[in-house]
Amino acid sequence: MEINQDPHYLNTQTPSPDMVRFFKVEDVFNMARANSLWPLTFGLACCAIELMAGGAARFDMDRFGFGVFRPSPRQSDLMIVAGTISRKMVPCIKTLYDQMPSPKYVIALGGCATAGGPFKYPGQYGILEGIDKIIPVNVYIPGCPPRPEALIAGILELQKQIKEGRTQGVMSPAAVNDSQDARPAEYKNAMSRAEFRKQV
Amino acid sequence: MSITVERNMKQWLLDTIKPDEFAEKDLKKNGILFEALARPDQIQSVAREFLAQRYFLESLTAVDFAECLELVYHFNRWDGCRRVCVKVLVPKEGGVPGNGAWHAPTLSSIFKSANWFEREIHEMFGIVFDGHPHLKRLLLPESSTIFPLLKSFKGEPKGSDVAQSLKLIEEDAKEFRVQEAQSLTKKDKDYYLNLGPQHPSTHGVLRVLLHLSGERVLDGEPIIGYSHRHHEKMMEIQTYFGCWPNMGRLDYVGAMSYNMGYALLAEKALGLVPPPRVEHIRVLMTELNRISSHLLWMGTFLLDLGAFTPFFYCFDDREQILDILEMATGERLTYDYFRFGGVDHDIPQEFAPAIKAFIPGFRKRLADYDKLIRRNIIFEKRTKGLGVLTKESALSYGVTGPSLRAAGVAYDLRRDEPYSLYPELDFNIPTATDSDVYSRYWVRFREMEESLKIISQLVDKIPAGETKLARVPKNFPKGEYYSACESARGLFGMHLVSDGSLNPYRFKLRTPSFSNLNSIIDMLPGCLISDVVAVLGSIDIVLPEIDR
Numbered sequence: 001m002e003i004n005q006d007p008h009y010l011n012t013q014t015p016s017p018d019m020v021r022f023f024k025v026e027d028v029f030n031m032a033r034a035n036s037l038w039p040l041t042f043g044l045a046c047c048a049i050e051l052m053a054g055g056a057a058r059f060d061m062d063r064f065g066f067g068v069f070r071p072s073p074r075q076s077d078l079m080i081v082a083g084t085i086s087r088k089m090v091p092c093i094k095t096l097y098d099q100m101p102s103p104k105y106v107i108a109l110g111g112c113a114t115a116g117g118p119f120k121y122p123g124q125y126g127i128l129e130g131i132d133k134i135i136p137v138n139v140y141i142p143g144c145p146p147r148p149e150a151l152i153a154g155i156l157e158l159q160k161q162i163k164e165g166r167t168q169g170v171m172s173p174a175a176v177n178d179s180q181d182a183r184p185a186e187y188k189n190a191m192s193r194a195e196f197r198k199q200v
Numbered sequence: 201m202s203i204t205v206e207r208n209m210k211q212w213l214l215d216t217i218k219p220d221e222f223a224e225k226d227l228k229k230n231g232i233l234f235e236a237l238a239r240p241d242q243i244q245s246v247a248r249e250f251l252a253q254r255y256f257l258e259s260l261t262a263v264d265f266a267e268c269l270e271l272v273y274h275f276n277r278w279d280g281c282r283r284v285c286v287k288v289l290v291p292k293e294g295g296v297p298g299n300g301a302w303h304a305p306t307l308s309s310i311f312k313s314a315n316w317f318e319r320e321i322h323e324m325f326g327i328v329f330d331g332h333p334h335l336k337r338l339l340l341p342e343s344s345t346i347f348p349l350l351k352s353f354k355g356e357p358k359g360s361d362v363a364q365s366l367k368l369i370e371e372d373a374k375e376f377r378v379q380e381a382q383s384l385t386k387k388d389k390d391y392y393l394n395l396g397p398q399h400p401s402t403h404g405v406l407r408v409l410l411h412l413s414g415e416r417v418l419d420g421e422p423i424i425g426y427s428h429r430h431h432e433k434m435m436e437i438q439t440y441f442g443c444w445p446n447m448g449r450l451d452y453v454g455a456m457s458y459n460m461g462y463a464l465l466a467e468k469a470l471g472l473v474p475p476p477r478v479e480h481i482r483v484l485m486t487e488l489n490r491i492s493s494h495l496l497w498m499g500t501f502l503l504d505l506g507a508f509t510p511f512f513y514c515f516d517d518r519e520q521i522l523d524i525l526e527m528a529t530g531e532r533l534t535y536d537y538f539r540f541g542g543v544d545h546d547i548p549q550e551f552a553p554a555i556k557a558f559i560p561g562f563r564k565r566l567a568d569y570d571k572l573i574r575r576n577i578i579f580e581k582r583t584k585g586l587g588v589l590t591k592e593s594a595l596s597y598g599v600t601g602p603s604l605r606a607a608g609v610a611y612d613l614r615r616d617e618p619y620s621l622y623p624e625l626d627f628n629i630p631t632a633t634d635s636d637v638y639s640r641y642w643v644r645f646r647e648m649e650e651s652l653k654i655i656s657q658l659v660d661k662i663p664a665g666e667t668k669l670a671r672v673p674k675n676f677p678k679g680e681y682y683s684a685c686e687s688a689r690g691l692f693g694m695h696l697v698s699d700g701s702l703n704p705y706r707f708k709l710r711t712p713s714f715s716n717l718n719s720i721i722d723m724l725p726g727c728l729i730s731d732v733v734a735v736l737g738s739i740d741i742v743l744p745e746i747d748r
Contacts, residue, residue, distance in 0.1 A: 041400045045427055045744045046452040046534055048404070049496070053532075056499075056515030071400045084744070088341045089405055089426045092397050118445055119429050121437070123355020125348050126340070126430040145452075145533055187437060190351035191699055193265035193289075197221070200679045 027165065033077070033103065034162035037066040037155065040076040042096065044083025047110040047145040051082045054148035066155050073099040078158075079135075080151075084112035084119055085128040097135045105167065107154055108137045111144045118144060123187075138167050205253050206282050210234060212249060213286075217242050227281060229468055231682030232274070235285040240304055243273070243288050247310045250275045256598045257307070258283065258684075259710035260317035262325045263697050264351045268292050269325055271304055272695065274682065274710075278595075278609050281617035283682065290327055297326030297347040306332040313598040316718050324349040339425035339747055348433050349706075390418065393729070397426045401504045401733035404743030406717075410724070410732065417732060420724035422717055428747040435707040440466070440540075440675060443704070448534035450709065451745040453496055456482075456489035456525075457687035459538035464619055465683035465694050469676050472541040477665040481543055483621045484555070484658055485525065487651040489535070491562075492521040493688035494644050494651075501641070501737035502573065505582055510573060517565055524554045542668035555659045559652060566649060574642065583638035587723040587735035590635065597719035601690025601712050602647060603739050606632045606639035613686035627654050637738040644740070675702050689713050689740055709748055713741045 043051060054061050061067040070076040073096045085093065097104070108131050111117030116129035131137060138161060141154040161167040213219060213236050221237035238246050247257070255275040263270045269290040276283045288304060295301025306329040307314035318329045319338040326347040329335060337344060347353055396407040405426035411418045431450060435443050447458040460482060467474065474482075499514030522532050528547045529537040537544050573579055589599065594607050604611055610629045614622040630646035632639035676698035684693040690712025697706040716739045723735050 042398060044405055045429075046449060049452060049533055052496075052500075053515060053519070056519075057512040058516065058519045073398075084427065084429050086405075086426055086428050086747070088339075088428065089397060092405075092426070096398055118449070119434065121434065124430060125346055125353075125355065125433070126428050147532060187354050188351060188699075188701075188703075188705065190264050190266040191705070193268055193270060196265070196678070196699065 030162050030165055034159040035065050036068075037078045037105070037159070038068045038070050038076045039066060039078040039080050040073055040096065040100070041069040041071045042079060042082070044081070044085065044089065045112065047082035047113070050145045050148055050151065051080060051109065054151045059148040059152065061152060061155070064152065064156065064159075066159075073097075074101065076100060077103065078105045078107065078155075080107045080109050081113040081131045081137075082109040084117065085131055086126055087128055090128055090134060093131070094134055105158055105162070106131070106135055106137045107139045107141065107158060108132065109141050109151060109154070110146055111142065114140045114142065205277070206233065206284075209250070209253055209255075209284070213246070217246060221287075225285075227283075229471070230680065231465075231468060231684065232283045232285045235287060237287045237289070240288050240290070243271075243286070244305050244307065244310065246286055247273075247307045247314075251310055251596075254278070254595065255282075255284075256595050257311040257313050257317070258598060258691065259693050259695060259708065260307075260314060260321070261695060261706075261708040261710075262290075262321045262327065262349075263706045264325060264349065266292075269302060269327060271321070271327075272708075273307075274693070274695070278604075278611040279616070281613075283684075285682070297350055297352070298345065300328045302327045304329055306330060308332050311598070312593070312596040312721075313715050313718060316714065323347070326350065337425075339428040341425075348430065353433075395732060401736065403500065403736070403741055406736070406741065406743055406746075408720075408724075408732065408736070410729070412729065415728050417724050417727045417729065420721065420732065422720060424717070424743070425747050427744045429744060431748045432707055432709060435704055437703060439702050440704065443707070444536050444539075445534070448531075448536045449744065450711065450748065451687060451689065451692075451713075451742045452534050453742050454489055454493035454688035455533070455535040456486045456537070457685060457692060459535060460486050460620070461683060461685040461687070461692045461694055463538040463540060464685055465681055465696060466540040466676070468683055469679070469681045469696070469698075470540065470673055472669060472672065474541050474669070475666045476663045478542050478667055479621050480658055480662045481528075481547055481667070482538060483625075484655060484662075485528070485535075485537065487654045488521050488525060488555070490651045490688045491648050492518045492525075494648050495521070497644065497688075497737075497740045498569075498641075501734075501740075502579075504733045504737040505579065507573075507579070510569070513565070513569070517562060520558055520562075524551065524558060527551055527554060539668065540672045542666075542672075546667045547662075552659050552662060555655060559656055559659075562652065566645075566652075570645070574645070580638065582731075582734060583641060583738075584636060585634070586637045586727065586731055587720075587738060588634070588636050589719055589723055593719060593722045594635075597722070598715040599690070599719050601687070601716065601740075602643045603640055603690065603716050603719070605630065606643045607635035608633045613684055613691060617684060619685060621658070625654050625657055627651075637734050640738040640740075675700060676704075684710075687712060689742065689745070690716060711745045711748060713739075713743075713746045717741050717746055 055067055108114045113131045119127050120129050139154045139158045141150050143150055217238050219236035219238055224234050225232045255277050258276040259274040261272050271288040273286045290302050290304050304327055318332055321327055322335055323337040323340055390413050393410045393412055397405040407423040408420050410420045431446050447462050448455045450458050495514045495518040499511040502510040526532055528551055529535050591607050594604050608631055610631050612629045615629055627650045630643050632643050678700040681696045684691055693710035695708040696704055699705040
């Protein structure tokens with residue numbers, strides 16, 4: 001193709017509005033980011049099975065461009081937290097998140113990742129009540145477990161947010177502040193074995 | 201044969217041990233033949249005698265009473281239901297949890313499965329097992345200071361900071377890295393490798409610490425607890441009815457068997473007889489769920505081996521089953537459908553025709569799978585002779601389910617401790633002899649065929665009638681109950697101590713994968729790293745069921 005050497009060439013032309021559009025560079029990047037989300041292969045509990053079902057034959061997340069599950073955090077930019085977060089697992093999740101390259105996005109899939117789900121009760125000792133206590137979350141998906149359709153809807157919502165520039169990929173982690181309530185007096189006291197055996 | 205063994209055992213217990221308490225129990229009500237109270241210094245000889253008579257340690261747990269802690273040992277045999285219960289008291293005088301004043305002798309040198317059971321009791325109740333080789337916390341982080349299943353534990357106090365506990369956990373991890381570095385300098389060629397907890401082939405959040413020499417595994421140790429969801433403590437503050445959702449979330453892949461287990465426990469204890477329509481629906485549901493569970497296992501297991509296509513085919517078939525189950529239950533995964541003496545609501549009209557439409561298509565698919573997978577030379581080379589579990593090892597670890605049947609033991613609770621409609625049904629118990637990864641695949645594969653056989657026998661004969669009992673008690677009578685059923689992974693047992701109130705006093709869940717996973721310690725040595733995922737995949741684990 002011959003290149004026009006006239007420096008005022010662009011000004012002399014009147015381009016039709018359909019042919020040329022002007023974007024911010026960031027918008028172009030966001031469009032690319034939104035359409036090639038690579039989720040981390042990362043399952044914690046029940047929701048992970050629905051995550052797998054979402055990637056499998058019937059629901060086929062590849063249709064929307066987010067079916068490229070990567071087992072390594074270094075290659076992925078979307079973390080789908082699928083399942084209950086036990087306290088023993090928290091440092092691992094934090095490490096995985098820190099290892100992901102920016103900009104990165106997080107989806108909390110299901111009740112447990114959102115707020116503790118059915119395992120939340122005052123005085124519980126084992127779980128973290130919601131992943132947003134340690135890392136920032138972009139989209140929350142309710143359900144126990146959510147259906148694969150809900151997951152797809154959630155990721156589409158994330159795509160929309162990214163395209164519109166409403167969400168920032170890189171955010172500083174939220175501070176951990178999760179103080180438990182005191183246990184109400186529902187817990188039983190120990191009963192006497194002798195009396196128990198007598199009455200059985 | 202086994203009845204003589206059992207009589208002999210009873211006589212031996214009465215003559216030699218002279219238990220302080222001895223009671224015959226009703227197998228149909230309490231789930232055990234008899235229970236005996238031994239002294240702590242006798243329990244090791246009791247265990248040795250039970251092992252000599254080919255009993256395995258089915259479950260080991262503790263119950264917290266005001267004056268003592270009670271250790272409850274359940275022994276069972278592979279030939280029929282011969283479950284017996286032996287108890288040992290650990291007095292509480294002069295001790296607080298954690299100061300090491302509560303002692304009991306260890307069985308870990310006799311039954312290998314006792315190793316993990318005792319570690320769990322140690323962390324949950326604070327009992328120290330003398331002579332245990334590796335008495336560390338099993339499910340909770342090592343830095344924890346709580347003993348949650350004690351009645352004196354009233355929950356995390358207000359203001360207990362998660363940040364603080366996270367800091368401790370991170371310090372644990374750092375300390376581990378230091379140990380690793382030291383061990384590296386000691387031996388030049390050996391090294392440690394962490395598989396998991398984030399690894400696509402560990403089927404959840406399992407961590408396996410591998411000790412390697414080059415590519416070869418010298419030994420491997422599973423580290424569990426990354427999905428501990430305090431089911432047992434949670435059930436103590438819930439009503440009996442409120443425990444149903446927990447059953448759906450223990451083993452979410454085969455949740456119907458767990459529904460079945462809880463329903464059986466209640467029906468045995470309360471003397472309820474479910475209507476025939478209910479029994480038919482339950483067996484249909486359980487077997488459909490067993491197939492869907494095995495399909496999920498097959499897809500992911502072959503994915504681990506590098507075969508990507510079967511994953512899509514298996515999930516395609518699984519979705520069809522889920523459609524049928526969803527039609528009746530409204531759920532795709534975490535079923536909460538059975539009730540005491542009934543099911544939650546009746547099946548819709550389209551239920552039976554949908555199953556009938558599903559059967560021929562799936563039969564054809566099974567034939568396809570067989571051609572594509574079993575006779576595939578790559579599959580054979582990668583699985584044959586790998587991860588062999590001897591019968592002795594299986595007995596010692598208390599392995600059950602398809603993993604045990606692959607070792608040539610036809611132990612299936614549907615046959616050996618019959619419940620629901622299973623005594624009337626015609627089905628085989630598939631077994632294999634080699635006890636390697638290939639055998640486990642082959643046993644599970646044929647189990648799908650057998651489940652399909654059961655379904656086709658029942659689908660035409662669902663009787664009309666009620667799906668619920670009119671009146672069901674809200675609480676269990678005071679006492680102890682044990683019930684077991686065959687889940688997709690093996691023997692699922694529940695030990696309930698009821699104080700007569702509206703919520704359980706102690707609920708122990710004996711989950712099959714817990715013992716099955718423990719047995720990979722014997723399977724891993726000698727494998728290559730790439731074979732570790734094949735061995736892990738072959739025992740079909742579900743982590744939240746192991747960690748509970």
